[in-house]
Amino acid sequence: MSEWVGERVLVTGGASFIGSHLTEDLVAAGADVRVVDDLSSGITENLAAVRDEIGLIEGNLKRWEVADRATENVDTVFHLAADHGGRGYISNYPANCATNMALDNIVFEAAAKNGVDRITFASSACTYPTDIQQERRRLREDMVSFDERGGAYADEVYGWAKLMGERSLKAYHEQYGIDASSVRIFTAYGPRENETHAIVALMAKAYARQDPFQIWGDGEQTRNFTYVKDITRALRLAAENIADATPVNAGISDYITINEVAESIFERLGWRPDSIDHLTDKPVGVRHRAADTSRAEDLLGWEPEYTLQEGIDNTLDWYVNNRDRTYVEENLETLLHER
Structure with a gap:
């Protein structure tokens, strides 16, 4: 029997990309799930498959009364709600990202007041x-330290807020x-993700037949793109197996270039541009990022199950089936920059 059967679970940000997949997984495991979301980036359509089986509160968790109501009569909180987006968003909206520090502490305080048993926090490779x-x-969890002078040097305001x-959760x-x-989630992607994130941004450009095709940077920067179902499994396993606030990576250990992802998308679509423009004046973040997953393997028994190609195929099939090409063509710039 699943330990989630009958468990009263709150998923904050549950109408979002990752949150909606986690909500579906928890419902399938027998949990009694409540979602709270302000729908600033999440959409209720993401929850269509389980809408009749969950509770849904629409509200801003930076308001105490919303957080208090959401955490009442709950055993476990998965805290995914955050103001965030892809690299362009977190570079251009640092003050928005800074508000996550207030949001997190209000959620944690409300959970403590209401006697929640456990909290799993969606942190970030940032x-x-x-x-x-x-x-x-490869990045190991102990490369960040709160106990050593100079032990932290996070990636932009968004990364500092996650840190x-x-x-705060440990406190x-x-x-x-x-x-x-x-x-610590590493470059998640999959169905329902929006176009401000790298893989779906590349899919949107290819679907809109952008030519010259634009890639931010020289395209040789790497990320360890991790499929959403591997991420949601890691979140559940962390809740089940870690109690002392120990952080754990959820990512793949492969270095995958943006250029390689673009080529995979062109091949899947059966289309490629006549030329590619590498925009070296755009924000691209760090040069290389991949996870050391030793701790996840030891503590959770977790390792990724989806290959990059499987993930791209699933995501691109979803994108083509759910996006109107003319709409994407006409609104491409807005889609790439607004969450």
Whole structure:
């Protein structure tokens, strides 16, 4: 029997890309699921498959009364709600991302007040020091430290906010005894993701037949693109297996270039542009990023199950089936920059 049967679970940001997949997984495992979302980037259509089986609160978790109501009579909180987007968004809207620090602490405080047993926090690879990501060096959780001077050097305001979220959650564990875990998500992608993120942005450009095709940077920057169902499995396993706020990576250990992803998308669509423009003046973030997954394997028994090609095929099939090409063509610039 699944340990989630009958468990009262709150998913914050549950109408979002990752949150909606997690909600579906928890419903399938027998949990009694409630979602809270302000629908600033999430959409209720993402929850269509389980809408009749969950509770849904629409509201902003930076308001105490919303967080208090959402966390009442809940055993487990998966905290995914955040103001975020792809590289263009977090570079252009740092103040928006900074509000995540307030949001996280209000959710944690409300959960503590209402006697929640455990909290799993959706953290980010942006918590890692940027200076060690200019070369190919797999990121280990202990490369971030709260105990050493200079032990933290996060990626933009968004990364600092996620890092403070981890530290705040550990403080709530220490003071209130709440079981806690943080999952550092590495470049998630999959169906329902929006066009501000790298893989879906490339899909949108290819679907719109953009030519010359634009790639930010020289395209040789790497990421460890991790399929959404691998991410949601890691979140559930972290809740099940970690209680002391130990952070754990959820990512793949492969270095995949943006150019390689673009070529895979062209091949899947059966189309390729006549020329490619590499826009070296655009924000691209760190040069290389991939995860050391040793801790996830040891503590969770987790490793990725989806190959990049399987993930791209699933995601592109979803995109083509759910997006009108003319709409994408006419609104491409807005789609790429607004969450």
